[in-house]
Amino acid sequence: MKIGVPIEIKNNENRVGMTPSGVFELTKRNHAVYVQKDAGFNSGFFDEDYIKAGASILNTIEEVYEAADMIVKVKEPIEKEYTLIKPHHTVFTYFHFASSEPLTKAMVDSKAVCIAYETVEAEDGSLPLLIPMSEVAGRMSIQQGAKYLEKPIKGRGILLGGVPGVPPAKVLVLGAGVVGYQAAKMAAGLGAYVIIMDINMKALRYVSDSMPNNVISEFSSEYNIRKHIKDADLIIGGVLIKGAKAPKLITKDMLKDMRPGTVIVDVAVDQGGCFETTKPTTHEEPTYIIDDVVHYSVANMPGAVPYTSTMALTNVTLPYVIKLAEEGWEKACESSTALAKGLNVVNGKIVYKEIAEAFNLEFEMA
Template identity: 80%
Template sequence: MKIGVPKEIKNNESRVGMTPAGVYELIKNNHTVYVQKDAGFGSGFFDEDYKEVGAIVLDTIEDVYDAAEMIVKVKEPIAEEYPLIKSHHVVFTYFHFASSEPLTKAMLKSKAVCIAYETVEDEDGSLPLLTPMSEVAGRMAIQQGAKYLEKPIKGRGVLLGGVPGVPPGKVLVLGAGVVGIQAAKMAAGLGAHVTIMDINMKQLRYVNDVMPSHVVTEFSSEYNIRKRIKDHDLIIGGVLLKGAKAPKLISKDMLKEMRPGTVLVDVAVDQGGCIETSKPTTHENPTYIIDDVVHYCVANMPGAVPYTSTLALTNVTLPYVLRLANQGWEVACAKDASLRKGLNIVKGKIVYEEIAEAFNWTVDAM
């Protein structure tokens, strides 16, 4: 199969869809890989690295799309890429369709096969291709939140870990999934007092068992959230509904109950956000302020640490890329139930129910 790895063109997105090591495995399996010039540069991988393992480096993104049958990316295509995607393409990337009607309509119009990393699902309900980026984003949420709590950037002026004689900062984590657990782990490591909320008691019991004593669990309800936001310094939104829009757990009126300089980090923003006042931002302009509350809503947080993120992503995507390349998408998805759940749009039809529900459309049977 002919596989294309284009350069990401989303604002400040420095990750790349495949490392040279991943490309080597594909070429070893008799596939042809086209990599756009400088596609890996932001992640610390150079054109020579790709050429050494047998990739063909092409000058433009148009060249890559024209040459390839399957496109392996990181982020969802943006408007400039829509015309490049044709009916013969299989596009394997993060899509997050439920949060973008224009993207969904564009991919339906293209009649391409769209397989979303974020909905590939194992038998136990875990999301193997979302997990590593959720781990990165959860840890980064605390790193970024701690920075934006500083007074020069309009935060409360709180050091999360405190110092002797001064109590630590308070962190509220909404969601005890991968993002939430990683965020709680990082915040606890800094010495902050952490409250983690979820509606899944099994997850809360797990958190209670594995986290230190200064991480406390609480059942998530509007009443409990309203109570906690009044005295917590950093609030992390880490709620995920597979393939669907995130629920709004913090409404605009709740901002007035927070102290000035409170920081909100909405990791769920690429799924629509779990905070009503969230809107996607970029690494170039990561924050904005509403009612004296700092919002950090970067939709591609792991893109700020592209070397780590690209390695982590290729580690988990490569086996699926190989299956798709070796067997073709139809056979691979028929044989692999996990990969089949990654099918979102096929030849102009929505085949993933949560996407149709997000826009009140009907799902098409395969």
């Protein structure tokens, strides 16, 4: 198969779809890999590394799409790429369709096969291609939140872990999944007082059993959320519903109950966000302020640490890329229920129910 790895052109997206190591695993199986010139540069991988691994370097994104049968990316195609995607393409990337109707309709119109990393689902219900980026984003949410709590950036002026004689910041984490767990772990390590909330008692029991004493688990309800936002310094939104829009757990009217300079970080922004006032931002302009509350909602947080993120992503995507290359998308999805659940759009049809429901569009079984 011919596989294309283009440069990511989303704002400040520094990751790349495949490492030289991944390219080598494909070329030794006699697949052709076309990498756009400098595609890996911002992740610390250079053209000569890809050439040594057996890739061909092409100068433009148009050449990569034209040469390839399968496109392996990191982030969803943006508008400039829509017309490059043709019916013969299989596109394997993070799509997050439920947060963008224009993207959904563009991929339907392309008649390509769109397989989304975020809905590939293992037998145990886990999302193996989302987990490593959720781990990165969860940890980064605390790193970024701590920075934006600083007064020069309009935060409350609080050091997350406090100092002797001064209490630490209070961190409220909504969701005890991968994002929330990693966020709580990082916040606890820095010495913050952490409340983590979820409606999944199994997840809360795991938190209680594995976290240090400065992390408290609590069942999530609107009443409890409204109680804790009044004195929380940093609030992390990490709620995920597979393939669907995130629920709005913090509404605009709740902002007035927060103290000026409170920071809220919405890691669920790719799925529409779990705060009503969330709007996607970029690493270039990561924050905005509403009612004196600092909002951070960068839609590609792991793109700020591209070396770590690209390595972690390729570790989990490569086996699926190899399977798709060896068998083609139809046979690969027939033999792998995990990959089959990754099918979102096929030949002009939406085949993932939650995406169709998000925009009242027609749904067809794959």
